[in-house]
Amino acid sequence: MTTPTTSADQRPGAPDTPPAPARGARRERRPLTASRREGRAGLAFVSPTFVVVLVVVVLPILWTVLLAFQHAKLVDIQGMGLFGHWSLANFEQVFDSAGFWSSLGTTLLYTIGATFGSVALGLIAALALRQPFRGRGLLRAAMLLPYVAPVVAVAFVWETALSPQYGIVNDWGRRFLGWDDPIAFLSTREYEIHLLGLHVDIPLALLTVIAFECWRYFPFAFLFILARLQAVPDGLEEAAKVDGATPTQRFRHILLPQLMPVIALLCVLRFIMTFNKFDDVYLLTGGGAGTDVAAVRVYDFLTSRYDVGAAAAQALVLAVALMVLLGLYFKFFGNKMQEES
Amino acid sequence: MTRAQFEERFFGVARWVVIAFLVLITCVPFYYMLLLSVKPIDSLLLDPGSLWVSAKQFTFATYTEVLRSTDDGGQGFLQLLRNSALVSLGTVALTLLAAVPGAYAISRLKFFGSRQISALFLAVYLFPSTLLAVPLFVMFAKMGLSSSLIGLAIVYVAQTVPVAIYMLKNYLVTIPYSIEEAAALDGCSRLQTVRKVILPLALPSLMATGLYVLMIAWNEFLFALLFLAADPGKWTVSLGLAQLANGIEVSKTVLMAGSVVLTIPVVILFFAAERLLTEGLTAGADKS
Numbered sequence: 001m002t003t004p005t006t007s008a009d010q011r012p013g014a015p016d017t018p019p020a021p022a023r024g025a026r027r028e029r030r031p032l033t034a035s036r037r038e039g040r041a042g043l044a045f046v047s048p049t050f051v052v053v054l055v056v057v058v059l060p061i062l063w064t065v066l067l068a069f070q071h072a073k074l075v076d077i078q079g080m081g082l083f084g085h086w087s088l089a090n091f092e093q094v095f096d097s098a099g100f101w102s103s104l105g106t107t108l109l110y111t112i113g114a115t116f117g118s119v120a121l122g123l124i125a126a127l128a129l130r131q132p133f134r135g136r137g138l139l140r141a142a143m144l145l146p147y148v149a150p151v152v153a154v155a156f157v158w159e160t161a162l163s164p165q166y167g168i169v170n171d172w173g174r175r176f177l178g179w180d181d182p183i184a185f186l187s188t189r190e191y192e193i194h195l196l197g198l199h200v201d202i203p204l205a206l207l208t209v210i211a212f213e214c215w216r217y218f219p220f221a222f223l224f225i226l227a228r229l230q231a232v233p234d235g236l237e238e239a240a241k242v243d244g245a246t247p248t249q250r251f252r253h254i255l256l257p258q259l260m261p262v263i264a265l266l267c268v269l270r271f272i273m274t275f276n277k278f279d280d281v282y283l284l285t286g287g288g289a290g291t292d293v294a295a296v297r298v299y300d301f302l303t304s305r306y307d308v309g310a311a312a313a314q315a316l317v318l319a320v321a322l323m324v325l326l327g328l329y330f331k332f333f334g335n336k337m338q339e340e341s
Numbered sequence: 342m343t344r345a346q347f348e349e350r351f352f353g354v355a356r357w358v359v360i361a362f363l364v365l366i367t368c369v370p371f372y373y374m375l376l377l378s379v380k381p382i383d384s385l386l387l388d389p390g391s392l393w394v395s396a397k398q399f400t401f402a403t404y405t406e407v408l409r410s411t412d413d414g415g416q417g418f419l420q421l422l423r424n425s426a427l428v429s430l431g432t433v434a435l436t437l438l439a440a441v442p443g444a445y446a447i448s449r450l451k452f453f454g455s456r457q458i459s460a461l462f463l464a465v466y467l468f469p470s471t472l473l474a475v476p477l478f479v480m481f482a483k484m485g486l487s488s489s490l491i492g493l494a495i496v497y498v499a500q501t502v503p504v505a506i507y508m509l510k511n512y513l514v515t516i517p518y519s520i521e522e523a524a525a526l527d528g529c530s531r532l533q534t535v536r537k538v539i540l541p542l543a544l545p546s547l548m549a550t551g552l553y554v555l556m557i558a559w560n561e562f563l564f565a566l567l568f569l570a571a572d573p574g575k576w577t578v579s580l581g582l583a584q585l586a587n588g589i590e591v592s593k594t595v596l597m598a599g600s601v602v603l604t605i606p607v608v609i610l611f612f613a614a615e616r617l618l619t620e621g622l623t624a625g626a627d628k629s
Contacts, residue, residue, distance in 0.1 A: 057465050057473065227623035
């Protein structure tokens, strides 16, 4: 703030009497430069928001960090001070507990699969709906349904449709696709498929949950990619068309470079959101059959054992893992992203 | 046939295949939900594959069971709908109160630390709700606020404030400075300018943000499960439906009726304001 001071600043403090003409008087009463006034107003305006974020987000997170290093069960938390005995016991418990590493691996698979699936499907949908046609507006709105509908409702629809006893998918599969037995999509850890004489085990429940996640969140990617597509200047493509570029070439060399920043941003956003996703998996499988993602484990620590310390430690490990992954991403791709945008 | 001709033709067909596929995956699940909700359970068990319901079998009994109060042997979803509405509207009010001044400040005013603060508002996104759930759960237990709808609304603010700031900010930067300067010349103080000039101009954005927040709060499940599970009188519809599914004696068709009841308010809101919402959400995306 090195704005040169105006003459008003050098004058001695003006009297507090409210002068009649508002404009000229303000400078005398408040001998501040415009930029300092703006700075004060900015701080004044931002402080309520800042306080809210501090109280409902930042402080709870700091408290999680403290809790993670303490032995804290929900029953004795009433009488506990902020600083109890510090120990790493919770982390030992988290790292030693059966299935921690496999759950981290599951989380990663789930996140990567769902992120790429939803962004790719969103991209395909945006390209298909790019040219106007009759009913496009309605279709565009309808396509957002999976994203806006409550997760509990859509999870039950999937559960019912995939059910081995009364689900439509298994009924049609047996009737039209010749399946011998009904397939329990949401409770089969390993499903053996025969392909050209080979036996391959696929993690069926995990794949189903990933498919659900792609289905639920592709509208989000679709929306952002479509908005960006509409902003691509027509002239570019016209020129390429005149030069004889095929649709794939036009996509590869004209559209994709324009879309890359928004696709990269979507990937990062979806990765963060999916990594911490709790409700989708919990509602579909309850974390069983090889879908024990880390967020569900935090919930289990918290509710089945009331072990607040272990839950906090697990949540913290999850957050740190996410930050490391994001850090790596930005280290390798951050500069490239900046250049392209 | 040249490569260009082949590709033009191929993608011309592929486009319609993709569109048909998209209609299938987005509309059929919701049709299926509606269909099952008006079917008697035994016709579902007899013929799980049928995609329609005959006029003879058509029934609304599932809905009456879901909506009737628990005293009359129903599931009491009317009460749950009221709870959900209270929490959602409370969340919208609190979120807008908290987000509007902040969004205005970081979109308009240059002040010391403005970059850091807007970065902080975005960084809040990075923290998983499970990470917030632990301390908030403990805090609620400590304050005896577990099972309070107001408490839940306050927790939801943590989830919605970053989105709200982002959406409002993207809109506010499009309002020209000259309007504000004109108001200042006419003798408006900063606060008056915001109230009398900026807010009316930003009304579409305020509505879009409010609607989006309303949807988040209405659809939320994790915190409702953590905080309200012990008190059935305070359940939101999402939680009530999830708990209903755990009951053994509840038939799937009743569950689907509950899903429809939970979904319809969101879908109505969404279709009423679709353009407003999508524009509010993606504002600025074309410049990213």
